[in-house]
Amino acid sequence: MTASSLPHVVIVGAGFGGLRAARRFSRLPVQVTLIDRQNYHLFQPLLYQVATAGVSAGEIAYPVRAVLRRQRNARFLLAEVTDLDLSNRRLLTTAGEVRYDVLILAMGGQTNFFGNATLARHALTLKTLQDAERIRDHVLRLFEHASRESNVEKRRAMLTFAVAGGGPSGVEMAGALSELIHGVLKRDFPGFDLSIARVILLEAADRLLPAMPPALQQATLQALHAKGVEVWLNAPVESYDGTLIRLKDGRQIPSRTLIWVTGIRAAGLAERIPAPRASNGRIRVQPTLQVPGYPEVFVIGDAAYLEDEHGNPLPMVAPVALQQADWAVANVQCLLEGKPLLPFRYRDPGMMATIGRNQAVARLGRFRLRGFLAWLMWVVVHIFQLIGFRNRLAVMLNWAWDYFLYDRALRLIEHPEEKPEERQLLV
Amino acid sequence: MTASSLPHVVIVGAGFGGLRAARRFSRLPVQVTLIDRQNYHLFQPLLYQVATAGVSAGEIAYPVRAVLRRQRNARFLLAEVTDLDLSNRRLLTTAGEVRYDVLILAMGGQTNFFGNATLARHALTLKTLQDAERIRDHVLRLFEHASRESNVEKRRAMLTFAVAGGGPSGVEMAGALSELIHGVLKRDFPGFDLSIARVILLEAADRLLPAMPPALQQATLQALHAKGVEVWLNAPVESYDGTLIRLKDGRQIPSRTLIWVTGIRAAGLAERIPAPRASNGRIRVQPTLQVPGYPEVFVIGDAAYLEDEHGNPLPMVAPVALQQADWAVANVQCLLEGKPLLPFRYRDPGMMATIGRNQAVARLGRFRLRGFLAWLMWVVVHIFQLIGFRNRLAVMLNWAWDYFLYDRALRLIEHPEEKPEERQLLV
Numbered sequence: 001m002t003a004s005s006l007p008h009v010v011i012v013g014a015g016f017g018g019l020r021a022a023r024r025f026s027r028l029p030v031q032v033t034l035i036d037r038q039n040y041h042l043f044q045p046l047l048y049q050v051a052t053a054g055v056s057a058g059e060i061a062y063p064v065r066a067v068l069r070r071q072r073n074a075r076f077l078l079a080e081v082t083d084l085d086l087s088n089r090r091l092l093t094t095a096g097e098v099r100y101d102v103l104i105l106a107m108g109g110q111t112n113f114f115g116n117a118t119l120a121r122h123a124l125t126l127k128t129l130q131d132a133e134r135i136r137d138h139v140l141r142l143f144e145h146a147s148r149e150s151n152v153e154k155r156r157a158m159l160t161f162a163v164a165g166g167g168p169s170g171v172e173m174a175g176a177l178s179e180l181i182h183g184v185l186k187r188d189f190p191g192f193d194l195s196i197a198r199v200i201l202l203e204a205a206d207r208l209l210p211a212m213p214p215a216l217q218q219a220t221l222q223a224l225h226a227k228g229v230e231v232w233l234n235a236p237v238e239s240y241d242g243t244l245i246r247l248k249d250g251r252q253i254p255s256r257t258l259i260w261v262t263g264i265r266a267a268g269l270a271e272r273i274p275a276p277r278a279s280n281g282r283i284r285v286q287p288t289l290q291v292p293g294y295p296e297v298f299v300i301g302d303a304a305y306l307e308d309e310h311g312n313p314l315p316m317v318a319p320v321a322l323q324q325a326d327w328a329v330a331n332v333q334c335l336l337e338g339k340p341l342l343p344f345r346y347r348d349p350g351m352m353a354t355i356g357r358n359q360a361v362a363r364l365g366r367f368r369l370r371g372f373l374a375w376l377m378w379v380v381v382h383i384f385q386l387i388g389f390r391n392r393l394a395v396m397l398n399w400a401w402d403y404f405l406y407d408r409a410l411r412l413i414e415h416p417e418e419k420p421e422e423r424q425l426l427v
Numbered sequence: 428m429t430a431s432s433l434p435h436v437v438i439v440g441a442g443f444g445g446l447r448a449a450r451r452f453s454r455l456p457v458q459v460t461l462i463d464r465q466n467y468h469l470f471q472p473l474l475y476q477v478a479t480a481g482v483s484a485g486e487i488a489y490p491v492r493a494v495l496r497r498q499r500n501a502r503f504l505l506a507e508v509t510d511l512d513l514s515n516r517r518l519l520t521t522a523g524e525v526r527y528d529v530l531i532l533a534m535g536g537q538t539n540f541f542g543n544a545t546l547a548r549h550a551l552t553l554k555t556l557q558d559a560e561r562i563r564d565h566v567l568r569l570f571e572h573a574s575r576e577s578n579v580e581k582r583r584a585m586l587t588f589a590v591a592g593g594g595p596s597g598v599e600m601a602g603a604l605s606e607l608i609h610g611v612l613k614r615d616f617p618g619f620d621l622s623i624a625r626v627i628l629l630e631a632a633d634r635l636l637p638a639m640p641p642a643l644q645q646a647t648l649q650a651l652h653a654k655g656v657e658v659w660l661n662a663p664v665e666s667y668d669g670t671l672i673r674l675k676d677g678r679q680i681p682s683r684t685l686i687w688v689t690g691i692r693a694a695g696l697a698e699r700i701p702a703p704r705a706s707n708g709r710i711r712v713q714p715t716l717q718v719p720g721y722p723e724v725f726v727i728g729d730a731a732y733l734e735d736e737h738g739n740p741l742p743m744v745a746p747v748a749l750q751q752a753d754w755a756v757a758n759v760q761c762l763l764e765g766k767p768l769l770p771f772r773y774r775d776p777g778m779m780a781t782i783g784r785n786q787a788v789a790r791l792g793r794f795r796l797r798g799f800l801a802w803l804m805w806v807v808v809h810i811f812q813l814i815g816f817r818n819r820l821a822v823m824l825n826w827a828w829d830y831f832l833y834d835r836a837l838r839l840i841e842h843p844e845e846k847p848e849e850r851q852l853l854v
Contacts, residue, residue, distance in 0.1 A: 039567060039840045056485040063838050065615035075618070078571040078840075095575055129841060140466065144505040148522055188492035191502070397820060410485045411493075413466045413505075414556060 006031045006073070007336055010091065010100035012081050012269070014041050014064045017301035017321035018106035022074050023067070024329040030102070030336070032074040035093060039063055039078050042129060043386055045318065046395075048169065050132035051259075052176040053140070053184075053411040057129045059394045062387045081107070084272045086294050102296050102332050105283075106325070107270070109302035109316055112263030112280060122242040123260035126169060135259060137413045139177070142256055143185055144413075147192045157254040159197040162245055164237050165262030166203030167210070168353035171220060173261055174201040174229045175356035182228055183357075184411070199229045200253065202245075204236035204262070209361070211315065211351055216361040219370045223355040264316050266303040273297075278305035278313070287343030289328050295335065300324035308346060319349050354378045433458045433500070434763055437518065437527035439508050439696070441468050441491045444728035444748035445533035451756040453498045457529070457763070462520060464507040466490055469556060470813055472745065473822075475596065477559035478686075479603040480567070480611075480838040484556045486822045489814045508534070511699045513721050529723050529759050532710075533752070534697070536729035536743055539690030539707060549669040550687035553596060562686060564840045566604070569683055570612055571840075574619045584681040586624040589672055591664050592689030593630030594637070595780035598647060600688055601628040601656045602783035609655055610784075611838070626656045627680065629672075631663035631689070636788070638742065638778055643788040646797045650782040691743050693730040700724075705732035705740070714770030716755050722762065727751035735773060746776050781805045 007030045011018045014036035022034045040061040049055045068074045079095035091098045111125040124138060125131045139161065146158040161181075163174045178199040186194050201208075201224065207217050208224075208231065224231050237258070238246040245253040266281035275291045276284045282305035283291065289304060291297040301321035306314050314320050324344060331341040350364035352374070360374035369377065379399065386392045398410075434457045438445045441463035449461045467488040476482045495501045506522035518525045538552040551565065552558045566588065573585040588608075590601045605626040613621050628635075628651065634644050635651075635658065651658050664685070665673045672680040693708035702718045703711045709732035710718065716731060718724040728748030733741050741747050751771060758768040777791035779801070787801035796804065806826065813819045 039571065039838075056483050057841060058483040058485075058839060061839050063615070066838075069614055069617070072617075077575070078568075129839075141505075144466065148504070187496055188490070190496070190499075393824060394821065397824065411466075411490050412485060412488050412556075414484060 007101040008033065008099065009102045009104065009332065010035065010098055011104045011106060012036075012091070013106035013108055013267075013301070014038070014076075015044070015106060015108045015301065015321065016318045017108075017325045018104070019064070019067060020322050020325035021104050021106065021300065021329050023071065024326060025332075026071045026073065028073075028329070028333060030073060030332075032071075033077055033098065033100075034064065034068065034074060035077045035079055035081060035091075035098070036064060037078070037080040037094075039065065039076075041067065041387060043391075044127075045382060046386075047126050047129075047132045048173045048176055050129065051126060051135035051139075051173065052180045053136050054176060054180075055395055055398050056410050057133060059391055059398065060386070061129060062391060067387060081269055084269070086274065086291075086297060089296070100296075102335070103298065104328055104332070105269070105273070105297065105299045105303055106301050106321065107267040107303050108321075109264040109280075110267050111260060112265035113260065114263060116237075116239065118239040118241060119237070119258070119260055122240045123164070123258045126173065126259060126261050127264075133414060136411070137415050137417075138257065139180070140185075140411055140413050141417065143189065147189050152196075153254070156196050157243065158256050159194070160200065160253060160255040161198065161257045161259070162200045162202055162253060162255050163259045163261065164202045165260065166201060166205065166208040166231075166233075167261070168351070169261040170201055170203070171208060171224065171353050171355055173259060174199050174231075175224060175227055175354070175359070178224075178227045178229045179356045180411075188411075200255075201229055201231045202235045202237060202247070203231070203233050206233050208233075209351075209353060212353075212361060212363055213368060216363060216368055216370060220353065220355060220361050223359040223361075227356050227359075264302060270299075270303050273299075280305075280316075282313075282316075288331055288341040289324060289344055290331075290341070298328045298331065300328050306344060306346075314346055317351075320346060323347065352378045352381065434528040435460065435526065436529045436531065436759065437462065437525055438531045438533060439463075439518070440533035440535055440694075440728070441465070441503075442471070442533060442535045442728065442748065443745045444535075444752045445531070446491070446494060447749050447752035448531050448533065448727070448756050449495065449501050450498065451753060452759075453500065455500075455756070455760060457500065457759075459498075459501040460504055460525065460527075461491065461495065461501060462504045462506055462508060462518075462525070463491060464505070464521075466492070466503075466505050468494065468814060470818075471554075472809060473813075474553050474556075474559045475600045475603055477556065478553060478562035478566075478600065479607045480563050481603065481607075482822055482825050484560060486818055486825065487813070488556060489818060494814060508696055511696070513701065513718075513724060516723070527723075529762070530725070531755055531759070532696070532700070532724065532726045532730055533728050533748065534694040534730050535748075536691040536707075537694050538687060539692035540687070541690060543664075543666065545666040545668060546664070546685070546687055549667045550591070550685045553600065553686065553688050554691075560841060563838070564842050564844075565684065566607070567612075567838055567840045568844065570616060574616050579623075580681070583623050584670065585683050586621070587627065587680060587682040588625065588684045588686070589627045589629055589680060589682050590686045590688065591629045592687065593628060593632065593635040593658075593660075594688070595778070596688040597628055597630070598635060598651065598780050598782055600686055601626050601658075602651060602654055602781070602786070605651075605654045605656045606783045607838075615838075627682075628656055628658045629662045629664060629674070630658070630660050633660050635660075636778075636780060639780075639788060639790055640795060643790060643795055643797060647780065647782060647788050650786040650788075654783050654786075691729060697726075697730050700726075707732075707743075709740075709743075715758055715768040716751060716771055717758075717768070725755045725758065727755050733771060733773075741773055744778075747773060750774065779805050779808065 043060040046060045079093040083092040113119045149155045236248045238248045289298045302316040352362040354360040360378040362369040362374040470487040473487045506520040510519040540546040576582045663675045665675045729743040779789040781787040787805045789796040789801040
């Protein structure tokens with residue numbers, strides 16, 4: 001059997017799900033093409049660390065080609081998928097047409113502004129490396145501007161940092177931001193009164209970390225307070241114009257920074273698939289992860305919508321994507337061998353969120369952890385998962401340095417200032 | 428004596444000269460303001476490593492505020508100087524007007540295209556972090572494009588990388604680029620024939636490294652050949668349109684890449700100074716480093732023009748800037764104390780250039796070194812000079828990894844493709 005006669009499996013997206021699936025195919029008699037518009041896999045759980053100058057971009061990104069280098073049946077294509085033609089089993093990409101026998105869509109999610117154009121235009125997001133570096137540059141630049149601003153109201157608005165979203169990303173972002181300000185920048189600006197600097201975490205619902213048990217929600221609140229973060233519950237955002245945040249209840253916050261980490265929706269490509277979609281644009285796949293009517297097309301990760309046995313939607317998190325990747329590969333094998341496919345079953349490994357330098361909360365099965373021990377576990381789990389030994393070493397070194405000396409050498413403003421009009425609009 | 432009654436010394440530029448001068452003032456009764464348009468000091472000798480995915484941006488850049496943190500008489504201002512008003516002892520900056528009693532101009536150099544607009548538009552430069560990341564993204568992207576290009580002539584042009592300039596920067600860039608291609612990318616693109624890939628070093632004169640003794644020039648040529656770099660001597664560039672390099676003698680090289688590291692001229696700000704200028708726009712300072720007619724204004728580093736005792740211009744290199752910084756600070760002290768100022772004398776510490784992973788040439792006084800020993804010395808000297816212990820550790824780790832495993836984890840394409848029209852024009 002020649003290579004060209006093997007079934008051609010095309011995987012769209014080199015995130016957690018797509019990359020895992022590609023590697024899982026290594027010993028199967030298929031030819032794999034992995035497509036991504038970036039040439040690297042991004043370790044998204046640590047993006048907030050890049051945004052707060054804790055680690056550098058290179059430490060949480062790893063070239064896809066380096067991962068696939070030894071896998072003889074896989075190739076990588078740097079391209080953006082522009083359209084799908086499922087009837088003819090082909091993709092249109094910026095690098096031309098790609099035909100497939102089996103397609104696995106793992107294109108992930110994008111920030112969800114719930115149709116709010118003011119947020120799409122003015123809020124900062126945290127989905128890509130560029131997003132994270134933009135937040136870092138923006139925050140550091142505001143400190144430089146504020147340090148020479150004589151008008152106290154303007155200075156106050158420059159030093160008010162709002163984070164919208166009380167999930168793990170929002171909690172992590174707010175905690176790390178507060179530590180950057182009160183631990184590091186305070187010493188960088190010795191003559192400058194930083195007591196007016198505020199970090200406000202805005203959450204629309206009445207509690208943080210909804211997937212956590214109430215005791216850990218309470219612990220998170222306390223830990224954030226201790227770090228100087230103001231937590232506003234029942235505070236849904238109505239609009240933002242770049243200088244003033246308006247809440248739905250009429251409250252207003254003058255602020256030059258709103259970091260929007262509250263919503264994820266399926267990537268735009270999902271709209272091109274002729275299948276029913278759930279809230280957030282996710283594709284309602286069959287329990288086998290197949291697209292209804294197209295047995296050779298699978299969707300995994302953030303782009304796929306499935307419910308657990310209690311009727312709750314599966315969360316848009318890495319463990320779901322990884323498990324679905326394994327499952328999809330197994331089902332592709334069944335499909336190629338003419339065996340019946342099996343329905344996906346999610347095994348919830350638990351949930352963790354860090355709250356700065358030495359605090360975290362974790363739920364693992366029946367166990368609940370908090371404080372330093374939870375933080376230590378979070379560090380070990382995340383460093384262990386980082387692809388590439390060098391990355392692990394570099395991140396560990398950075399964190400050890402950070403932890404013991406409480407400094408952040410990475411607070412560089414790397415990119416020129418940009419006007420909001422120059423930003424891409426993704427409503 | 429209150430702080431405000433101390434003489435105000437303003438230093439423009441946080442490169443080697445400016446930063447050294449700022450630190451040297453720490454124990455003198457002056458108030459120092461250091462101005463730079465970046466918030467970091469850049470270790471320029473390693474820029475070519477960022478451009479060839481060897482080290483990351485954060486490893487060769489260090490926040491100015493972190494350097495000055497413990498220096499009570501210094502403050503940092505993130506701003507660009509837009510004009511000088513020497514008669515009234517004031518600067519105009521993007522952060523407003525700044526008045527001074529003593530001014531030290533250390534704004535450095537910029538790429539010199541010698542008035543050639545086609546080069547300014549289409550050639551890549553290597554002066555800033557953004558330049559280096561642009562080269563890295565460009566080279567990696569060309570490999571991605573070439574790997575799926577069916578037309579062999581186009582593929583050949585995509586994989587022909589020209590470096591113009593046979594000084595240390597050009598030699599280092601060409602050597603590292605060849606190693607990136609033949610050592611690392613070859614393994615990233617397993618099914619792709621890279622034998623057509625070429626690195627061509629173009630030098631207008633008849634030899635490389637003109638400041639080196641002939642034996643080391645010869646050794647450099649041999650080492651470059653061994654690494655697969657083609658060296659073209661007597662090959663001045665006439666023009667470049669983004670796809671075709673024309674030499675003055677009529678030869679043509681179809682290439683998508685021309686990295687221009689052959690000329691440095693004084694930064695644009697030098698033109699605003701009412702003083703005679705030498706070639707390359709450098710200001711002809713008095714032997715005391717003062718601007719004629721303005722005893723309170725000093726110029727150091729690449730922006731200053733002085734000749735040695737043989738009538739040769741001092742080179743635009745870091746050791747000159749560092750020694751002039753020390754000298755300027757001493758002369759400012761003389762000026763403030765009413766003592767006579769002393770003429771600058773340059774003590775040449777020698778010169779080094781690396782040619783890839785394990786080759787270098789060095790001239791130190793009467794000593795000449797080449798091969799692995801010279802390379803080891805180059806590594807030690809450069810890591811030792813890196814500001815910040817963390818940076819030293821990180822770079823050492825990266826290099827050790829690189830050296831022993833011959834991999835480069837940093838080959839990320841971070842920034843979106845850009846059109847040449849979007850680039851700034853600096854002829």
